[in-house]
Amino acid sequence: MNETPVITAKNLDLTFETNDGPVHALKDVSLNINKGEFISFIGPSGCGKTTFLRCIAGLETPTAGEISVNGMSPDEARRSRAYGYVFQAAGLYPWRTIGGNIRLPLEIMGFSKAEQHERVNRVMDLVDLGGFEKRFPWQLSGGMQQRASIARALAFDADILLMDEPFGALDEIVRDHLNEQLLKLWARTEKTIGFVTHSIPEAVYLSTKIVVMSPRPGRITDVINSPLPKDRPLDIRDSPEFIKIAHRVRDGLRAGHVDD
Amino acid sequence: MALIIALSIWATGWWINAQLANGPQSDSRTISLIIPIIFGATIIAIWQVLVTMLGISPIILPPPSSIAVRFANEIPILWADFEQTILKGAMTGYVVGMIAAFAVALLADRSEFLTKGILPVGAFMAALPIVGTAPIFVKWLGSDWQSKAAVVGVMVFFPILVNTVAGLKVSSMMQRDLMRTYGAGYWPTLLKLRLPAALPFMFNGLKIATTLALIGAIVAEFFGSPTVGMGFRISTSVGQLALDMVWAEIVVAALAGSAFYGIIATIEKRMTFWHPSQREK
Amino acid sequence: MNIKGIIPALVVVVIIFVIWTAAVIPMNAHLTADQAQRDGFIMTPEAPRDRQEFLGLTLAIKNPEIITMTYTLVRPRLPSPHQVAIEMYETIFTKAPTSRRSLVYHAWVTLSATLLGFVIGTTLGILLAVGIVYNRTMDKSVMPWAITSQTIPILALAPMIIVILGAIGIQGLLPKSIISAYLSFFPVVVGMVKGLRSPDGMQLDLLRTYSANANQGFWKLRLPASMPYLFASLKIGISAALVGAIVGELPTGARAGFGARMLVGDQYGQPMVTWAALFGAAITAALLVAILSFIERRTLARMGMGATA
Numbered sequence: 001m002n003e004t005p006v007i008t009a010k011n012l013d014l015t016f017e018t019n020d021g022p023v024h025a026l027k028d029v030s031l032n033i034n035k036g037e038f039i040s041f042i043g044p045s046g047c048g049k050t051t052f053l054r055c056i057a058g059l060e061t062p063t064a065g066e067i068s069v070n071g072m073s074p075d076e077a078r079r080s081r082a083y084g085y086v087f088q089a090a091g092l093y094p095w096r097t098i099g100g101n102i103r104l105p106l107e108i109m110g111f112s113k114a115e116q117h118e119r120v121n122r123v124m125d126l127v128d129l130g131g132f133e134k135r136f137p138w139q140l141s142g143g144m145q146q147r148a149s150i151a152r153a154l155a156f157d158a159d160i161l162l163m164d165e166p167f168g169a170l171d172e173i174v175r176d177h178l179n180e181q182l183l184k185l186w187a188r189t190e191k192t193i194g195f196v197t198h199s200i201p202e203a204v205y206l207s208t209k210i211v212v213m214s215p216r217p218g219r220i221t222d223v224i225n226s227p228l229p230k231d232r233p234l235d236i237r238d239s240p241e242f243i244k245i246a247h248r249v250r251d252g253l254r255a256g257h258v259d260d
Numbered sequence: 261m262a263l264i265i266a267l268s269i270w271a272t273g274w275w276i277n278a279q280l281a282n283g284p285q286s287d288s289r290t291i292s293l294i295i296p297i298i299f300g301a302t303i304i305a306i307w308q309v310l311v312t313m314l315g316i317s318p319i320i321l322p323p324p325s326s327i328a329v330r331f332a333n334e335i336p337i338l339w340a341d342f343e344q345t346i347l348k349g350a351m352t353g354y355v356v357g358m359i360a361a362f363a364v365a366l367l368a369d370r371s372e373f374l375t376k377g378i379l380p381v382g383a384f385m386a387a388l389p390i391v392g393t394a395p396i397f398v399k400w401l402g403s404d405w406q407s408k409a410a411v412v413g414v415m416v417f418f419p420i421l422v423n424t425v426a427g428l429k430v431s432s433m434m435q436r437d438l439m440r441t442y443g444a445g446y447w448p449t450l451l452k453l454r455l456p457a458a459l460p461f462m463f464n465g466l467k468i469a470t471t472l473a474l475i476g477a478i479v480a481e482f483f484g485s486p487t488v489g490m491g492f493r494i495s496t497s498v499g500q501l502a503l504d505m506v507w508a509e510i511v512v513a514a515l516a517g518s519a520f521y522g523i524i525a526t527i528e529k530r531m532t533f534w535h536p537s538q539r540e541k
Numbered sequence: 542m543n544i545k546g547i548i549p550a551l552v553v554v555v556i557i558f559v560i561w562t563a564a565v566i567p568m569n570a571h572l573t574a575d576q577a578q579r580d581g582f583i584m585t586p587e588a589p590r591d592r593q594e595f596l597g598l599t600l601a602i603k604n605p606e607i608i609t610m611t612y613t614l615v616r617p618r619l620p621s622p623h624q625v626a627i628e629m630y631e632t633i634f635t636k637a638p639t640s641r642r643s644l645v646y647h648a649w650v651t652l653s654a655t656l657l658g659f660v661i662g663t664t665l666g667i668l669l670a671v672g673i674v675y676n677r678t679m680d681k682s683v684m685p686w687a688i689t690s691q692t693i694p695i696l697a698l699a700p701m702i703i704v705i706l707g708a709i710g711i712q713g714l715l716p717k718s719i720i721s722a723y724l725s726f727f728p729v730v731v732g733m734v735k736g737l738r739s740p741d742g743m744q745l746d747l748l749r750t751y752s753a754n755a756n757q758g759f760w761k762l763r764l765p766a767s768m769p770y771l772f773a774s775l776k777i778g779i780s781a782a783l784v785g786a787i788v789g790e791l792p793t794g795a796r797a798g799f800g801a802r803m804l805v806g807d808q809y810g811q812p813m814v815t816w817a818a819l820f821g822a823a824i825t826a827a828l829l830v831a832i833l834s835f836i837e838r839r840t841l842a843r844m845g846m847g848a849t850a
Contacts, residue, residue, distance in 0.1 A: 059437055078443050085441040087434050094534035095456045104452060105442045136534060156442075274678065281681040292681065299682035320705050377549030381557075387780040387830050388823045389787055392799070395807035395815050400568075400618060474694035482700070482791045483807060490697070498700045506701045514693040521692035 006160065006192050007033040007056055012065035014051060014218075024217030025051045026062065031211065031220065033194065035159075038186055040195045040203035041211045042249060048218020049196045049211075053162050056194060057085055069160070081109060083160035084153025088168050090145035092137035092152075099124070099133035102152045109156055123151040126185060143174035150182075154189070161193045167202070179205055180234060187230065200253075204228075204245045205237055212252035222252035262313035266306045273302030322504040330504040331511060337493070338512050345490040346516050348405035349477035353412025354469060360413065361420035361465075369428050369450075378425055386418035394480035403484040412476040416469035420462070427461025428454050460535045463528040470520045474513060558622055567597030568619035569611040574600060576614065577607050620816055628813045629820060641797070644821050650798040651786050652825060654714050658721020659782040663775065665722070666729030673730070674737045674763070675755070687730045695724060699788045717789035717798075724785040725778030732774025736767025765844060772837040779829045787822060799825075 014026040026048045033039050041049035054060040055067055058074030069077035077083065084105075092101045099120050106116045124130055127147040137145050146166055153161060167175045179202060186193055197203050203210050204226065212222040226245055228236065236242055277295050285291055304324045310316070311323040318326065331338070368374040394411045401407035431454050439449045481491025490509050497505040532538055574592055578584050585603050586592055592600055601608050612621040620628075629644065636643035669687075673680045699720045706716040740762050748758050790800025799822040806814030 054437075057441055059440060078441060081443060083441070085438065087438065089434060091432070091434050091438055093435075093453070093456065095459075095532070108439075108442045108444045108448045108452065138534065138536075274682075277682050278678040281678040286677070286681065292685075295678075295681040296683075296685035300686065317708075320708055373549050374553065375549075376546070377551070377553035380546075380550045381553045384827060384830075387776070388826050389780070389784045389799075391784055392787060392803055392819045392822050395803050396812075396819070399807070399812070471692055471694060475696045478694055478697045479788055479791075482788075483804070494697055495700055498704045501704075503701060503705070510697055510701075513697045517693040518689055 004035050005032040006035050007031075007069050007194070008067070009052075009055070010066045012052070012055060012062045012067060014048070014055065014060060014062045026055070027217035027219045029065070029218075029220055031223070033192060033209075035192055036190050037209055038183075038193045038195065038207050039209045039211060040197055040207040041213060042197055042200065042203045043213035043218075043253065044198065044215055046215035046218070047213040048215070049213050050164050051218060052213075053164055053194055053196050057083065057162055081105075081156055081158055083158045083162050084156065086146075086150055086153045086161070086163040086166045088165045090137065090142075090149040092145055092148055094136065094138055096137075097133065098129065098135050098137060098140070098148050101137065101148060102155050105152060105156050111156075119155050119157075123154045126154060126188070127151045128181065141174075143170055143178060146170060146178065147181075150185075154185075159191060161191050163193065163195045165196050165198070168197070175202070176234060182206065183232060200246050200249050201237055204242060204249060205232065205234075210245070210249055212249055214253070214255070221255060222248070224248055224252075262310055265313070266309050269302060269305050269309065273298055273305075319501045319503060322507060326504045327507040327511070331508040334505065334508060338508060340488050341490045341493050341509065342512055342516065344405060344486070344488045345408070345477045345481065346474065346520075349408030349480070349489070350412050350473040350520075352405070353409035353476065354416055354473040356409065357413035357416035357469070357473075358420055358466065361417045362424060362462075365421055365424035365428065368425060370446075375425055375429070379422060382418050382422040382425065386422060390415045390418075391476060391479045394476075394483045398480065398484040404486055405489075408477045408480045408485075408489075411480040412473045415472045415476040419468045419472070420465040423461045423465030423468075424458060427458030430461065431457040459532050460528075460537065463524065463532060466524050467521060467528070470524055471517060474517050474520065478513065561619075561622055565617070565619050565621045566601050566608055566611050569614055569617045570597035570600040570607065572616075572618060573607045573611045573614055574604060577604075577610060582606065616810060616812055618812070620813060624813065625816050625820060628817045632817055633821075644802075644817060647798050647802050647818065648821055648825055651717075651783070651790065651800065651822070654717035654786040654789070654798070655721050655779070655783045655829075657714060658718035658723075658785065659725050659779055661718065662722035662725035662782065663729050663778060666726045666774075666778075667733055667771075669726075670730050670733035670737060671759075673734050684734065687727055687734075690727050691731065695727075696720075696785065696788055698723070699785065700791075703789055717786045720789040721782035721785040724781040728774045728777040728781065729771070732770045732777075733767060736770025737763045739770065740766045768840060768844060772833065772840070776830050776833050776837075779833060780826050783822065783826050783829065 009029055009031045012026050012029040014024075016023045016025055029048070029052060041052060043049050051060060055062050056069060056074060058069075058078040067074055070080075070082050072080065072082070092098070093104070096104065102120045102123060103116050106119060111119070120133065121130075124133060127150055129144065129147055129151060132140065132144070132148075137148065140148070150161075150163075150166065153163075167178050170178065183206060195203075195206060208226050208230075210222075210224040210226065211220055212224070213219065214221045224245060228241060228245070277298055280286060280291050280295050280298075283291070286295075307321075308323050308325060311321055322330075364378075368378045391411065393414060394407075397407040397410040397414075401410055428450075435453055435457075436449065439453055442448075444452070478491040478494070481489045482495055485492040490513060494506050494509050497503070497509070529538055571592060574584050575589055578587075578589070582604075584592070584607075586595075595603070601611070611617070612623070614620075617624070632642065632644035636645075638645040638649070640646060669683070673684055673687075702720055702723075703716045706712070706719070744762060744766075745758070748762055753761065786798070787800040787803075790798040791804060799818045802818035802821075803815050806812060806816070806818065
């Protein structure tokens with residue numbers, strides 16, 4: 001694996017002012033993410049995992065510290081379309097077909113009609129949605145909608161894919177299936193993926209690096225490099241290595257709680 | 261005797277409807293259409309029987325038959341009134357008020373502060389008896405259709421404005437964040453996300469406004485009009501005790517109102533087929 | 542509403558008043574110029590006919606001395622805000638409420654008809670809604686007409702209702718109330734039917750697991766669930782009822798009430814009377830809606846639904 005960091009964060013701090021006083025969402029968060037890594041952020045709610053992802057995306061601005069994406073500020077990276085973002089809900093526009101939804105970023109970014117068509121077809125095949133182009137989102141299942149939203153994030157070929165609990169609202173079976181597909185997709189496209197989750201098996205199964213976070217204030221308590229091979233069948237989850245990592249993640253999460 | 265006949269008509273109509281409504285196909289389109297028609301026909305039949313058999317003076321309540329005859333005989337006059345009041349007064353005012361409301365909503369939309377102010381003030385204005393401005397507009401713009409259009413314009417302005425402003429706010433935080441991840445600015449976000457998302461709200465305002473437009477155009481004529489127009493005809497016919505003519509005008513108003521609403525609802529269906537409220541149907 | 546929420550609304554109101562105040566100059570420029578000429582001022586151009594060629598604003602710029610006078614005309618085309626305020630003050634606070642010249646008197650005439658009609662219309666509307674929800678035949682026969690009637694300008698019936706009732710000897714309060722009742726009736730029916738049907742299948746099933754009877758289902762589930770819908774329609778209904786009462790005063794040559802004042806001001810060339818009546822009606826409508834909103838908030842808060850209302 002190539003060891004050039006695409007995302008670096010140094011001593012990030014972020015405080016929200018709320019009616020109940022300031023909330024320390026991120027405290028002294030430092031992290032390097034290398035090209036081609038699949039990195040998961042795991043922790044209980046309020047640990048700042050989503051906030052950190054939004055900082056990378058330039059959707060939140062840290063109060064202190066430095067962060068760079070592809071050597072640029074997150075805002076510049078956002079404007080140069082350095083990443084695709086997948087939210088917890090598919091958030092497809094009900095008035096557009098599946099194809100139309102995937103075309104949306106391409107329209108905004110000013111791709112030519114022919115290019116739009118070619119790319120929509122390509123990413124729809126990539127997420128196994130070929131043939132559903134003319135359907136409307138509300139005619140598809142939740143899992144298919146989420147796959148469409150991943151296709152939408154892939155359509156403009158950004159190097160980085162940021163995913164905020166993308167499968168959180170789906171049932172276990174659909175989720176397994178999508179996890180498997182996501183790994184294949186990652187292997188094929190060699191993107192750098194940042195993935196927020198609160199499921200331990202999901203984090204361990206998917207990632208090359210697991211970042212364990214804990215709340216109040218939101219901070220990183222452990223960073224685990226996964227020794228698992230890149231090719232991972234679903235039943236790898238029963239292997240002793242897998243269980244060992246899962247234990248370490250669980251211990252990290254528990255340690256975060258004892259601190260309160 | 262008359263009462264017995266009326267009661268038996270009522271009983272028959274109700275019995276048929278009860279059979280249909282509780283029957284196996286009561287939710288089919290045809291049955292759902294036939295039942296209210298039978299109900300309406302029953303009412304009209306009872307009306308006819310009671311008025312003719314009890315010898316009620318046509319000055320108080322003319323029988324449906326004479327209203328129908330009057331309607332058929334006066335089609336040229338009714339059409340002229342329709343043209344004056346609905347096509348010129350109500351439609352012009354509706355279009356002007358709608359365009360003004362959209363324009364103000366878009367302007368206000370640039371500032372969150374203005375949006376916050378316009379919502380309560382607009383909702384407040386929409387509840388006011390704006391028809392009352394009719395005498396003022398008649399004084400300013402003369403008694404022809406222009407003053408009616410102005411009243412209608414002001415009446416429809418506020419509900420359309422409030423609904424549009426509210427609609428522009430409905431797109432979720434997540435959808436707006438998505439547009440930000442594409443580095444999309446104000447206009448792409450407005451055109452691709454917020455306007456389509458606002459359409460169901462805008463149509464809600466436009467549908468409320470159809471009835472208001474007709475009310476405004478007709479009532480404003482009570483304050484002064486040329487010798488043509490539905491409001492003019494209603495007030496003068498009432499004065500001459502020609503109630504069958506009044507009823508004929510009311511039939512025209514009802515048809516025009518339903519048609520106008522129907523047109524807007526059809527356009528809505530076409531443009532917001534994706535919205536849950538339309539999908540259920 | 543907290544202070545923070547009021548400021549933007551106030552700013553919008555101030556903007557409206559600024560536009561109004563500014564509009565007074567061009568709207569009244571011609572009348573003012575005519576008046577000023579009669580009072581011995583020299584106007585450019587001199588002939589009133591020539592002045593018609595100019596826009597009000599141009600005329601005011603050509604004759605800057607008339608600008609202040611546009612705000613003090615006795616019979617302006619557009620009275621200035623302070624003129625309306627003075628007229629309102631005088632007719633509300635300096636006249637005995639029983640006097641025909643008191644706006645309070647006219648307000649009461651219209652308001653009493655409105656309230657009586659509103660109560661009748663709302664009661665009948667709720668009863669019909671209950672009937673529609675519990676009787677399938679009624680639902681199928683009446684509901685389409687109730688919905689259609691909302692697209693019809695029912696107000697056009699007003700003059701006829703007044704005359705018919707007059708012909709059979711009913712006069713005064715009742716005919717206007719019937720129009721008000723009629724107008725508030727349909728929004729209440731439609732809203733209430735929606736409200737009574739708002740409990741979802743799961744909530745209805747829950748009651749069935751308790752083997753609750755229809756009566757209990759109504760009082761414990763359907764009626765409470767319908768409250769937000771009911772209040773929404775009541776607010777529409779009360780402003781419709783007020784408009785109904787005002788329009789009911791127009792065609793009959795009534796001498797009291799807001800509608801009568803608007804007509805009187807119009808026919809006798811007293812614009813201030815019309816404007817005062819218009820604002821009086823607006824304030825009345827606002828108060829009625831505000832009172833309903835207050836009751837709504839209190840009721841829903843006590844029922845635990847207050848947060849969204």
